Amino acid sequence: MSCVLLWFKNDLRLHDNESLQKAIASGKPILPVYCFDPQHYRQLDLGFPKADAVRLEFTKQCVTDLKINIQKIGGNLLIATGNSAKVISNLVKEYDCDEIFTEQEFATEEKDLISDLRKLLPVNCALNMTWGRTLYHIDDIPYKIPDIPLTSKAYRINTQKNTEVRKSLDTPNKIDVLNIPLDKWGKLPKNSELGLIEEKNYALTYMIGGESKALERLNNYLFETKQLTSYRWTRNRSLGLDYSSKFSPYLALGCLSPRTIYEAVREYEKTIKKNQSTWWIIFEMVWRDYFTFKLMRFQNQVYRTEGYSNKTKDFQNSKDLFQRWCEGRTGIPFVDAHMRQLNETGFMSNRGRVNSSSFLVYDYLIDWTWGAAYFESKLIDYDVASNWMNWHTQAYQIWYTNPVNQANKYKAQEFIRKWVPEIKHLSDRDILIPWESDVIEYPKPAEIFTKWSRAINKIKKELE
Ligand code: FAD
Numbered sequence: 001m002s003c004v005l006l007w008f009k010n011d012l013r014l015h016d017n018e019s020l021q022k023a024i025a026s027g028k029p030i031l032p033v034y035c036f037d038p039q040h041y042r043q044l045d046l047g048f049p050k051a052d053a054v055r056l057e058f059t060k061q062c063v064t065d066l067k068i069n070i071q072k073i074g075g076n077l078l079i080a081t082g083n084s085a086k087v088i089s090n091l092v093k094e095y096d097c098d099e100i101f102t103e104q105e106f107a108t109e110e111k112d113l114i115s116d117l118r119k120l121l122p123v124n125c126a127l128n129m130t131w132g133r134t135l136y137h138i139d140d141i142p143y144k145i146p147d148i149p150l151t152s153k154a155y156r157i158n159t160q161k162n163t164e165v166r167k168s169l170d171t172p173n174k175i176d177v178l179n180i181p182l183d184k185w186g187k188l189p190k191n192s193e194l195g196l197i198e199e200k201n202y203a204l205t206y207m208i209g210g211e212s213k214a215l216e217r218l219n220n221y222l223f224e225t226k227q228l229t230s231y232r233w234t235r236n237r238s239l240g241l242d243y244s245s246k247f248s249p250y251l252a253l254g255c256l257s258p259r260t261i262y263e264a265v266r267e268y269e270k271t272i273k274k275n276q277s278t279w280w281i282i283f284e285m286v287w288r289d290y291f292t293f294k295l296m297r298f299q300n301q302v303y304r305t306e307g308y309s310n311k312t313k314d315f316q317n318s319k320d321l322f323q324r325w326c327e328g329r330t331g332i333p334f335v336d337a338h339m340r341q342l343n344e345t346g347f348m349s350n351r352g353r354v355n356s357s358s359f360l361v362y363d364y365l366i367d368w369t370w371g372a373a374y375f376e377s378k379l380i381d382y383d384v385a386s387n388w389m390n391w392h393t394q395a396y397q398i399w400y401t402n403p404v405n406q407a408n409k410y411k412a413q414e415f416i417r418k419w420v421p422e423i424k425h426l427s428d429r430d431i432l433i434p435w436e437s438d439v440i441e442y443p444k445p446a447e448i449f450t451k452w453s454r455a456i457n458k459i460k461k462e463l464e
Pocket of ligand 1: 235244245246247248249251252281284285287288291348349350351353354357375379381382383384386387388390391394
């Protein structure tokens with residue numbers, strides 16, 4: 001009897017997974033596969049890998065958890081390493097699979113990979129793709145992709161008024177997988193097999209990957225601690241875990257379905273509290289959808305320096321300043337604390353992302369695509385649409401964010417003390433303007449801009 005291949009990519013979950021459901025419904029034995037592709041970890045000309053070890057670590061955790069969860073319902077997951085198109089087509093041939101079930105891709109590089117795969121597949125093997133990454137299904141939104149509005153508001157209002165979120169799909173309790181020898185199920189690759197240097201132990205990773213932890217987090221943030229009630233007022237902070245949901249790493253790898261989050265929030269509104277926070281978190285999820293569809297509209301134009309809007313800026317592109325920004329050595333504590341947190345944990349708050357991107361583009365005059373590539377390398381919640389569209393927005397669509405003022409406004413002293421220990425002994429006032437104190441271990445900023453003067457004076461006046 002022939003079999004079907006179930007190719008997991010960024011949908012590493014059993015709940016609400018249409019590809020999985022369809023594979024089971026085929027009634028044939030299933031070969032579930034995840035492939036680590038060295039292309040994702042290749043070295044970029046900018047001097048760092050496309051995806052770094054911290055992202056790989058998180059992905060390994062997600063894949064391990066998926067394997068365990070499939071085993072719990074009677075199956076297994078084949079873990080392969082290599083060029084995905086070749087690996088998948090070779091498995092199809094080796095095991096005589098006549099259909100592949102997988103999630104539909106929407107960005108250029110990922111779509112190219114699917115085209116490569118098509119060329120390698122036997123003619124009798126069908127490629128069956130499902131859509132699972134957004135809250136609103138791509139077939140249900142009131143727009144064709146070329147007509148996605150240029151403003152999020154136009155998209156959001158019309159979509160929320162005219163579209164229903166589809167009901168999430170159940171988690172299957174049984175799976176029949178292909179009977180293959182135990183040693184054929186593969187194992188996690190070493191970092192070096194993907195071209196990454198085994199230089200760091202991320203034992204202290206901020207979040208642990210996988211569907212199990214994702215569902216735990218959802219339950220914890222909503223029903224156990226009821227943190228969601230205050231989300232609207234805490235979401236701009238940076239210190240700790242609970243000021244925002246931390247769903248993004250799980251959404252990025254598909255450990256958590258947006259529809260499952262939606263249903264949980266609606267349940268929360270019914271049973272615990274409906275307020276501005278519950279409205280706002282759904283609003284953010286709709287933003288995520290909007291960026292996905294907008295990226296689909298503009299495709300490759302998004303990744304260019306001039307962006308999809310053909311804008312220009314007088315970028316100076318100092319390699320030295322870029323290096324200082326990447327390492328968190330700009331001398332601006334609010335930026336450095338966030339960049340160091342990113343380097344250590346693979347996560348940064350939204351406030352940090354807004355400030356560090358704005359600083360790179362407006363103060364260091366560095367091409368925003370360099371910054372976006374650096375975030376892509378490091379963020380455990382890296383998502384092609386959310387990252388590149390947010391960076392594009394920072395570079396061309398919204399105003400400058402003053403990192404000296406923001407550090408004061410968001411009372412970032414404790415956060416700075418955690419990540420920039422060289423200046424932790426300074427007072428609440430001096431730690432926001434450390435260039436005025438004599439601390440030799442911490443770098444002086446390349447420039448103190450006059451546009452910061454008001455913020456600096458305010459800090460001096462208001463704080464001890
Ligand atoms: P919450 O505040 O709890 O929000 C809930 C969910 O809403 C998030 O998990 C996320 O899926 C979605 N969301 C919230 N804000 C945004 C937003 N601005 N754009 C799109 N979706 C949003 N988010 C990513 O998921 N991946 C990225 O690669 C990414 N890169 C970014 C780069 C820059 C320069 C900026 C300014 C923002 C970026 N964001 C990215 C958006 C945002 O910072 C993160 O989604 C958020 O900080 C994740 O934390 P959370 O899950 O606790 O968010």
